[in-house]
Amino acid sequence: MENEQEERRPWYxxxxxxxxxxxxxxxxxxxxxxxxxxxxxxxxxxxPGAQALAAVTTGVPAALPDLAVLIDERESHLRGxxxxxESWAVLGAAYVEQGRRxxxxxxxxxxxxxxxxxxxxxxxxxxxxxxxxxxxxNARRDFPAARRxxxxxxxxxxxxxxxxxxxxxxxxxxxxxxxxxxSLDRMLELGSGPAVLARAGxxxxxxxxxxxxxxxxxxxxALAEAPAERAAYLERGGQLxxxxxxxxxxxxxxxxxxxxxxxxxxxxxxxGRALAALGRTTEAxxxxxxxxxxxxxxxxxxxxxxxxxxxxxxQAARVQYDLLRERVRGAAAGGxxxxxxxxxxxxxxxxxxxxxxxxxxxxERQPGIAVADALGxxxxxxxxxxxxxxxxxxxxxGTKGGGVRSALxxxxxxxxxxxxxxxxxxxxxxxxxxxxxxxxxKLHAPRARQALDELGEPSLEAPEExxxx
Numbered sequence: 001m002e003n004e005q006e007e008r009r010p011w012y013x014x015x016x017x018x019x020x021x022x023x024x025x026x027x028x029x030x031x032x033x034x035x036x037x038x039x040x041x042x043x044x045x046x047x048p049g050a051q052a053l054a055a056v057t058t059g060v061p062a063a064l065p066d067l068a069v070l071i072d073e074r075e076s077h078l079r080g081x082x083x084x085x086e087s088w089a090v091l092g093a094a095y096v097e098q099g100r101r102x103x104x105x106x107x108x109x110x111x112x113x114x115x116x117x118x119x120x121x122x123x124x125x126x127x128x129x130x131x132x133x134x135x136x137x138n139a140r141r142d143f144p145a146a147r148r149x150x151x152x153x154x155x156x157x158x159x160x161x162x163x164x165x166x167x168x169x170x171x172x173x174x175x176x177x178x179x180x181x182x183s184l185d186r187m188l189e190l191g192s193g194p195a196v197l198a199r200a201g202x203x204x205x206x207x208x209x210x211x212x213x214x215x216x217x218x219x220x221x222a223l224a225e226a227p228a229e230r231a232a233y234l235e236r237g238g239q240l241x242x243x244x245x246x247x248x249x250x251x252x253x254x255x256x257x258x259x260x261x262x263x264x265x266x267x268x269x270x271x272g273r274a275l276a277a278l279g280r281t282t283e284a285x286x287x288x289x290x291x292x293x294x295x296x297x298x299x300x301x302x303x304x305x306x307x308x309x310x311x312x313x314x315q316a317a318r319v320q321y322d323l324l325r326e327r328v329r330g331a332a333a334g335g336x337x338x339x340x341x342x343x344x345x346x347x348x349x350x351x352x353x354x355x356x357x358x359x360x361x362x363x364e365r366q367p368g369i370a371v372a373d374a375l376g377x378x379x380x381x382x383x384x385x386x387x388x389x390x391x392x393x394x395x396x397x398g399t400k401g402g403g404v405r406s407a408l409x410x411x412x413x414x415x416x417x418x419x420x421x422x423x424x425x426x427x428x429x430x431x432x433x434x435x436x437x438x439x440x441x442k443l444h445a446p447r448a449r450q451a452l453d454e455l456g457e458p459s460l461e462a463p464e465e466x467x468x469x
Contacts, residue, residue, distance in 0.1 A: 049073045051226060056093040057128075059135075059162045060195045063228035064101055064263040070094050088118035089128035096136045101263065103295045103327075105334025111136050112335070127157045134166040141337040143173035143366040161191030165199045172206060175367040177403075180206070194220040198233050205240060206369075208403040214240050231261035238270050243405065245437040250274045265295035269303065276307055277439035298324045298331070298341045305349070310442035321349050337362075343374050352381035369395050373409045380416045388416045396429075407433045407440035411448050418451055427455050 048063075052070035055062035062070075074091040078084060092115035099107030115136065118129035130153035137146035150167045157163065164187035171180035184203045187196060201216030217237040224230035238253030251274040257267035268291035275284035288304040305320030324345055328338040339362045346355035355378035362371050376391030392413035396406075414429030430448050439445060 052094065053090065055226065055229065056090060056097055057162075058195060059165050060224075060226070060229045061101075061232035062094075062097055063226070063261060064098070066228075067094055067098050067101070071098065083121055085118045085122035085126055086128060088114050088121060089126065089132050092118060092129070092132040093135060096132065096139055099334075100139045101265075101295070103297045105331045105336045108136060108140055108334040108336060125156065127153050127160060127163070130156065131160075131163055131166060134163075134170065138166060138169045138173070140335050141173065141340070141366075142335070143170050143368075146170040147174065159190055161187055161196070164190070165195070168199060168203060172203075173366050173368045175369060175372075177206070194223040194229065194233065197223070198236065201236065201240075205243075206404050208398065208405050210240065210244065210405065227260040228264070231257040231264045231267065234260070235264055235267040235270060238267065238274075242270065242273060243407070243437060245407075245439060247274050247277045247439060251278070263294070265291045269295075269297075269300045272300075272307075273303065276442050281307075281311065296323075296327055298327045298338050298345075301327065302341055302345055306441065306443040309349075310446075317349075321345055340370060340374055343378055347374070347378040347381045352378055352383075356382050356384070363391075369404060369409075373406070373412055376416065377412045380412070380419060385416060385420045389413070389420060392416050405436055407437035408444070410436060411440065411444055414448070415451060418455065423455055424458065427452065427458065430455075 048066040048069040049072075052062045052066035054060075055066070056070070071091065071094050074087050074094065078087055078091065081087065092111045095107045095111035095114065099105060099111065111132070115129050115132045118132070119126055122129075130149050134146050134149035134153060137143070137149060146166065147170045150163060150170050153160070153163045154167065164183045167183040168180050168187070171177070171183060180203060184200060188200065197216045197220035201213045201220065204210075204213035204216060214237065217233055217240065221230050221233040221237060224233055234253050234257040238250045238257065241253055242250035251271060254267040254270040254274060257264045258271070261267075268287050272284045272287035272291065275281075275287060284307065285304070288300060288307065292300050292304065301320045301324040305317040305324070308314070308317035308320065325342065328342045331338045339358045343355040343359040343362065346352065346358070356375070359371060359375040359378050363375050372391045373395035376388045376395060379385075379388035379391065392409075395409045396413050410429050411433035414426045414433060417426035417429060430452050433440065433448055434445065434452075
């Protein structure tokens with residue numbers, strides 16, 4: 001893997017140099033085609049609706065106020081022009097982005113209706129509607145449906161680079177990492193600019209290539225012109241910093257992202273994560289509460305609940321866990337799948353047997369690495385250690401697809417091995433989890449340290465257990 005990474009870096013750097021010259025044309029490509037009405041001098045600044053149009057048609061993050069303007073404009077336009085298939089597709093894409101940014105699943109059925117209307121108006125050659133339906137399915141975590149729509153869009157327009165980021169998300173969710181890498185390579189052949197670099201960074205992260213991931217995201221943030229887009233890439237850079245245990249670096253990324261885009265709630269939740277690790281508990285709680293108020297994702301409720309648990313505030317934690325279950329039900333009403341986070345909740349704070357049932361069904365439908373980790377942990381919590389270890393290895397073994405460097409995944413594997421009395425492998429993986437990120441969880445990191453203390457030092461009299469397949 002290291003040789004492959006070294007071979008790729010010079011080529012990647014050449015792409016960055018090219019991207020620094022032409023990258024912003026990707027974001028501005030749609031705007032260039034709009035009638036400015038110039039009479040000389042500099043063109044006027046694009047309107048909020050035009051900015052959001054550029055974003056949703058090139059697959060980059062859009063500012064929430066701009067999205068609202070675009071939605072109003074398209075809804076008004078379509079009342080008088082119901083046969084405009086392209087506008088139906090743009091409206092659908094805007095609804096998907098609005099639903100994703102606000103965590104409001106009510107936008108997803110609306111998006112599906114207007115995207116299917118676009119296909120009815122123009123059944124042939126409507127790659128925009130097909131791409132919108134793929135994006136919708138990804139947002140709902142319905143990766144089998146996303147594959148159908150995304151592959152149909154690719155077949156119709158194989159040189160349209162904006163289809164390939166959708167396919168990368170889809171294949172990653174399905175656990176098909178070779179197909180995801182192939183889609184990345186094709187995207188890099190066809191596209192350039194900050195959106196391409198950011199997507200490449202996500203794939204590099206999933207393969208454990210942290211330096212490449214950080215470089216790609218740094219370049220994407222530097223090249224992005226729109227504040228909301230730049231904030232999104234900074235938030236992803238903050239996630240990378242957090243995953244390697246850099247609390248201060250992560251916090252700086254998250255704070256700058258919120259400064260640029262106050263609606264960047266993922267960065268606010270990230271601040272909560274980093275502040276808690278820094279011992280700034282009151283600030284962390286406030287950051288989580290604000291993030292949840294504006295983007296009530298079940299994942300944030302789980303993190304906040306576990307922070308309360310780590311502080312001994314069990315009742316406050318249970319309130320968050322109940323809210324999580326309520327939000328999962330609301331997501332399901334909008335066609336969104338939040339079984340993964342619900343499975344993690346039930347495994348640690350509810351009914352592990354229920355978690356196993358949910359996550360087995362999820363694995364059968366879309367066997368990604370995150371599901372393998374969660375299912376393995378749920379099986380462990382339900383007392384099925386041998387089967388649990390099989391899934392934990394899938395989630396953490398690069399030869400089986402689990403190349404991502406996740407302290408939580410490695411911690412889960414170490415605790416499963418400890419439960420099976422595999423002291424040597426358990427010790428190695430618990431130590432590795434704390435090396436990757438000593439602060440990965442206010443609840444679980446102390447448990448990892450306690451487990452290591454209980455395991456003690458390796459025996460000098462008996463060989464350690466093999467870390468077999």
